[in-house]
Amino acid sequence: MNTTKNTAIDYCIWILLILSILVSIFASVLVYDSYEFLVKSRVNEGLSDKPVNEVKLAKREEVELVINRGDSYKKIINFLEKNNVLTSEEMNSYLEKKQMSIEGIVFEGSYSIPKPSSPEEVISILTYPYKEWVETEYTKYEEIDKSPIEIITIASMIEKEAAEDRERAVIAGVIYNRLNNNMKLQIDATVLYALGEHKARLSNEDLKVNSPYNTYIFYGLPPTPICTPGQKSIEAALNPDTHSYFYYVLTRYGGTSHSFSESYEEHLKNVEVYFSTIKK
Structure with missing residues (x-):
C-alpha cells in the first residue's frame, strides 16, 4: 500500500x-x-x-575635439568636416537658419562627439559648458550691465590682445572706459578677425576693411566673440581694473607688454617709441 x-x-x-x-x-x-x-x-x-x-x-564611433583658448569656429568646423562628423555646409546652413553663432561660446576643453552627428547634436555638446557657466558663474555678478554673450565677446578681445596675465584686467578696463565714453574700441584683433588672417602689422588699408567686426569703423562691440577666451580673460571681463586709461600700444615691436596712457597725446608718444623699435 x-x-x-x-x-x-x-x-x-x-x-x-x-x-x-x-x-x-x-x-x-x-x-x-x-x-x-x-x-x-x-x-x-x-x-x-x-x-x-x-x-x-549599434553604437556610433566618437572623435575627440580639443579646444584651446584663442581657437576659433574655423578650427571647429575644419575638424568636424575632416573627421566626417558633418559637413561645413550642413553646420553653416543650420546656424544661418537659426541666426546664431557658436564663435567664442565653445569653451576650453575636450569634447567627445559621435560621428556622424546632426548640427543640433554637435551644438548641444559643444555649448553645454557655456550654458553651465551662465547658470552658475555669470549669475553671481548681479551688478554687471553686460549680457553673457557681451562678456564673452569682451573676454575674446582680451584673449587676443593680452599676452601677459597681469595685463588682462587692465585691458578690460580700457575696453569698458571706451565703451562708457562712446569711443570706438579700435582693437587690432577685431580687424584681423575681419580679414580672416594673421598679420604682424596692420596697414592703413587693413584698418578700412568694411566689416561689422572692424572696431576702427564701427562703434560698440563686434557682432560676436572673435575666439574662445580662456578663464583668466573671462574673469578680467567680469572684473575689469578701475583706472583712467583709454589707450595702449605694445612697448616694443615683438614684445608682449603694453604701454598704457590716459590721453591721446601721451599715446602718440608711446606709439612713436614703439615704431622706433622696428628695425628698418
Whole structure:
C-alpha cells in the first residue's frame, strides 16, 4: 500500500516538472517573438535600415575635439568636416537658419562627439559648458550691465590682445572706459578677425576693411566673440581694473607688454617709441 502511494506521488511530481518546463519554454518564445516584432516594426517605420541583430548592437564611433583658448569656429568646423562628423555646409546652413553663432561660446576643453552627428547634436555638446557657466558663474555678478554673450565677446578681445596675465584686467578696463565714453574700441584683433588672417602689422588699408567686426569703423562691440577666451580673460571681463586709461600700444615691436596712457597725446608718444623699435 505504501509503495503504491509513493509511486503515485512520484508520478505527480514528474508531471508537474514537465509542465513547468513547457511553460518556461513557451514564455521565452513569446517574449522573444514580441521583442523581434518590436524591433522589426521600428526598422520598417524607417528608424533604421540595419538588420535586427545590428540594431541591438549599434553604437556610433566618437572623435575627440580639443579646444584651446584663442581657437576659433574655423578650427571647429575644419575638424568636424575632416573627421566626417558633418559637413561645413550642413553646420553653416543650420546656424544661418537659426541666426546664431557658436564663435567664442565653445569653451576650453575636450569634447567627445559621435560621428556622424546632426548640427543640433554637435551644438548641444559643444555649448553645454557655456550654458553651465551662465547658470552658475555669470549669475553671481548681479551688478554687471553686460549680457553673457557681451562678456564673452569682451573676454575674446582680451584673449587676443593680452599676452601677459597681469595685463588682462587692465585691458578690460580700457575696453569698458571706451565703451562708457562712446569711443570706438579700435582693437587690432577685431580687424584681423575681419580679414580672416594673421598679420604682424596692420596697414592703413587693413584698418578700412568694411566689416561689422572692424572696431576702427564701427562703434560698440563686434557682432560676436572673435575666439574662445580662456578663464583668466573671462574673469578680467567680469572684473575689469578701475583706472583712467583709454589707450595702449605694445612697448616694443615683438614684445608682449603694453604701454598704457590716459590721453591721446601721451599715446602718440608711446606709439612713436614703439615704431622706433622696428628695425628698418
